[in-house]
Amino acid sequence: MSDQRYEIIKNFEKYSIGLDDVFAFKCRSCGKCCRNREDIMLTSRDVYNIATALNLTHEQVIEKYCEVYIGRDSRIPIVRLMPKGVNNVCPLLAGNRCSVHSLKPAVCAIYAKLIIM
Numbered sequence: 001m002s003d004q005r006y007e008i009i010k011n012f013e014k015y016s017i018g019l020d021d022v023f024a025f026k027c028r029s030c031g032k033c034c035r036n037r038e039d040i041m042l043t044s045r046d047v048y049n050i051a052t053a054l055n056l057t058h059e060q061v062i063e064k065y066c067e068v069y070i071g072r073d074s075r076i077p078i079v080r081l082m083p084k085g086v087n088n089v090c091p092l093l094a095g096n097r098c099s100v101h102s103l104k105p106a107v108c109a110i111y112a113k114l115i116i117m
Helices: 003-010 044-054 058-065 106-115
Strands: 066-070 077-081
Touching (some): 058 066
């Protein structure tokens, strides 16, 4: 388990965000949150949003950017973005900017909240 994941699990209460909590985050366009990633799972809504943003069909998004498999324990189809290159870069990263930033996947939005704490 990575040190970051261990720290989050160990201090879960410290990292949790309440419904009424104020949250401020400003993307610095550094691309750090999009590198060394193998865990970007997509919901059906994420696939829809990416397809809309890139003017592609759902099938094209999955074929071009994703891996689909059945979860070993859940038996539920899993759709994840397939990272590129030796640095495991998100395939939606263009330069240091997300090509679908305004409609970013849910897991990316959650990650952004965790890294600022």
